[in-house]
Amino acid sequence: MGVMEPFGVETRTLVPLFVAVPLAASLLIQLFTRDRHFWSGWLTNITMLALVLMSIQVIGGSALYHLGGWPSPIGIDLRLDSLATLMLLVINIVGLAVGLYSVDYMKRYTASGHFYGLFLLMVTGMNGVVLAADLFNLYVFLEVAAVASYSLVAFGCAHEELEASFKYIVLGSLSSALILVGIALVYGITGTLNMAQMAGRVAETGLDAPLLLAFGLFICGFSFKAALVPFHAWLPDAHPAAPAPVSAMLSGVLIKAIGIYVLARLAFNVFGAGDSELSLLRWLGVLSMVVGGLLAVGQTDIKRLFAYSSISQIGFIALGLGLGTQLGLVGALYHLVNHAVFKSLLFLNAGAVEYATGTRDLGRLGGLNRALPVTGVTSMIGSMSIAGLPPFNGFWSKLIIVLACVEAGHYGFAATAVLISIVTLGYQLKVQRMAFFAELPESISGAVRSMGREPRLMSLAMILLAAACIALSLLVLGGFRDPWLIGAAQQTLSAGPF
Amino acid sequence: MIYSLCLLLILVGLYGVVASRQTVKIVISLLIMQHGVHLLLLLIGYRDGGSPPIMDSGQAATTFAGLSVDPLPQALVLTSIVIGLGVLALMVALCVRLYERYGTFDVTEIRRLRG
Numbered sequence: 001m002g003v004m005e006p007f008g009v010e011t012r013t014l015v016p017l018f019v020a021v022p023l024a025a026s027l028l029i030q031l032f033t034r035d036r037h038f039w040s041g042w043l044t045n046i047t048m049l050a051l052v053l054m055s056i057q058v059i060g061g062s063a064l065y066h067l068g069g070w071p072s073p074i075g076i077d078l079r080l081d082s083l084a085t086l087m088l089l090v091i092n093i094v095g096l097a098v099g100l101y102s103v104d105y106m107k108r109y110t111a112s113g114h115f116y117g118l119f120l121l122m123v124t125g126m127n128g129v130v131l132a133a134d135l136f137n138l139y140v141f142l143e144v145a146a147v148a149s150y151s152l153v154a155f156g157c158a159h160e161e162l163e164a165s166f167k168y169i170v171l172g173s174l175s176s177a178l179i180l181v182g183i184a185l186v187y188g189i190t191g192t193l194n195m196a197q198m199a200g201r202v203a204e205t206g207l208d209a210p211l212l213l214a215f216g217l218f219i220c221g222f223s224f225k226a227a228l229v230p231f232h233a234w235l236p237d238a239h240p241a242a243p244a245p246v247s248a249m250l251s252g253v254l255i256k257a258i259g260i261y262v263l264a265r266l267a268f269n270v271f272g273a274g275d276s277e278l279s280l281l282r283w284l285g286v287l288s289m290v291v292g293g294l295l296a297v298g299q300t301d302i303k304r305l306f307a308y309s310s311i312s313q314i315g316f317i318a319l320g321l322g323l324g325t326q327l328g329l330v331g332a333l334y335h336l337v338n339h340a341v342f343k344s345l346l347f348l349n350a351g352a353v354e355y356a357t358g359t360r361d362l363g364r365l366g367g368l369n370r371a372l373p374v375t376g377v378t379s380m381i382g383s384m385s386i387a388g389l390p391p392f393n394g395f396w397s398k399l400i401i402v403l404a405c406v407e408a409g410h411y412g413f414a415a416t417a418v419l420i421s422i423v424t425l426g427y428q429l430k431v432q433r434m435a436f437f438a439e440l441p442e443s444i445s446g447a448v449r450s451m452g453r454e455p456r457l458m459s460l461a462m463i464l465l466a467a468a469c470i471a472l473s474l475l476v477l478g479g480f481r482d483p484w485l486i487g488a489a490q491q492t493l494s495a496g497p498f
Numbered sequence: 499m500i501y502s503l504c505l506l507l508i509l510v511g512l513y514g515v516v517a518s519r520q521t522v523k524i525v526i527s528l529l530i531m532q533h534g535v536h537l538l539l540l541l542i543g544y545r546d547g548g549s550p551p552i553m554d555s556g557q558a559a560t561t562f563a564g565l566s567v568d569p570l571p572q573a574l575v576l577t578s579i580v581i582g583l584g585v586l587a588l589m590v591a592l593c594v595r596l597y598e599r600y601g602t603f604d605v606t607e608i609r610r611l612r613g
Contacts, residue, residue: 136574136577140577140581143581143584143585147581147584147585147588150585150588151588154592154595157595158599159599159600159610160610162592162595162596162599163596163608163609163610165592166521166589166592166593166596166608169585169588169589169592170515170524170528170589173528173532173585173589174512174515174528174531177508177511177528177531177532177535180535180539180578181508181535181538183574184535184538184539184542184571187539187542187570187571188542193570
């Protein structure tokens with residue numbers, strides 16, 4: 001039963017709908033509206049709006065849903081708790097903004113019905129991963145989301161897109177195989193796939209060598225999905241190659257829902273990892289932070305730059321998780337939410353730039369502030385947020401992570417995090433200066449003038465996300481150690497094994 | 499012993515993925531690796547001389563559980579094979595499209611993206 005029930009629907013009945021609704025809508029689009037761009041777009045947006053309302057409805061609730069009515073160890077469970085609620089909110093709100101944006105953006109592509117179908121399938125997979133209560137179903141939903149994302153990356157069918165998608169699919173399948181070996185090992189050792197039961201068995205025996213091997217396999221596999229350095233090679237190719245709304249979804253949400261979220265869930269709620277195991281996560285985080293940040297500086301393709309920046313920011317999140325302290329977890333989860341919002345915003349901005357000018361090369365851009373005012377202002381908000389300037393949301397989450405490092409006695413990590421924030425500011429200013437300020441070059445001014453302002457729905461999507469950036473910075477008013485919603489999610493993780 | 503053979507199969511697949519230059523060979527190596535994982539999963543549920551996991555009508559659940567092999571990994575492998583088939587279809591389609599664009603299956607020549 002939920003605490004807040006604005007629409008008077010019981011939480012438990014909503015849980016399976018998070019998976020069923022987008023799946024059904026995806027099938028409907030493929031069957032009936034595949035060739036009708038207008039209807040596919042609106043069906044998608046209505047679905048996403050319903051999902052957002054449902055996620056708001058389940059705030060504060062928790063539920064265990066038995067699929068088909070079979071009791072726990074035999075049947076398949078879906079579990080909703082505060083962490084899952086937080087993830088559902090992020091996935092579906094960003095999904096709605098991306099859906100709105102796609103209506104205008106995807107007009108340039110043929111077969112946009114397939115696009116919406118795959119997009120909803122990806123949302124299905126992510127919602128499923130977040131809700132799954134046993135490891136194998138988590139794996140199945142993860143594959144649903146991953147397969148949809150492989151095809152979305154290849155959507156344009158040009159040289160680069162196919163190449164990026166092939167790279168992505170090979171590395172993705174490799175990591176899935178690693179995860180499956182991990183699942184097989186854990187099943188062999190504990191005799192169960194249900195995460196709650198598994199956590200109980202693991203707590204009895206402690207983390208012995210075979211379990212550690214399985215945990216290591218999971219860390220490798222899910223670090224691939226989350227694109228932590230050194231498992232990041234696919235991301236800078238795959239994310240820029242996709243159509244802009246998909247890049248936003250991939251970088252903003254997918255790497256967190258099927259990477260970071262699962263890592264956190266397994267490490268804290270199933271394996272009850274101690275400090276020595278968590279230190280692995282810390283180091284992966286610091287490495288991604290530094291490598292991603294430094295590589296981003298040299299990029300000239302605007303989307304590729306943002307992709308490297310994603311690796312760096314994911315590093316911040318992994319570092320916060322790896323600290324394992326209360327403050328570290330709050331910072332990590334807060335940064336996760338923030339990054340989902342501003343990185344998808346920035347990718348939508350990059351999409352608007354490409355839509356208007358036909359290029360993503362920073363060297364050929366300039367002076368877009370006057371031509372694309374909404375993109376200019378929102379990208380400024382996004383850049384300042386990601387760079388961690390006060391009073392924007394990115395500042396607070398990075399501050400919490402840095403403070404958590406200091407509190408845990410990792411002064412070196414704290415200094416690195418501050419340094420990389422400055423690097424972030426550097427490359428974001430580079431984007432601002434080269435794309436939005438300066439003079440509009442002759443080569444693209446014709447294309448920009450003929451297009452006029454951004455289409456209305458694209459502007460709406462960007463304004464929505466920019467507003468979310470500002471709203472999120474107010475979350476800390478609720479309390480520094482216990483921001484609204486995030487505090488509850490942090491408690492779920494800190495509570496240890498189920 | 500059989501476990502190590504499974505591991506060997508997985509490693510052969512992994513070697514293939516890393517060492518092959520042809521896209522199609524990479525796909526085949528991934529399949530080998532996947533099936534190594536499937537065999538491992540099946541082995542975990544296997545017991546020597548176990549009966550097939552089909553319950554007779556007169557049988558009590560406990561005697562059945564004492565005799566049969568573990569049915570759960572078999573269900574998992576079935577699911578995983580279906581997923582693998584979907585991914586395989588997509589990968590082969592990508593290989594065909596890549597061949598149309600680049601005129602080659604050689605990954606060293608399919609290189610427009612810089613690292």
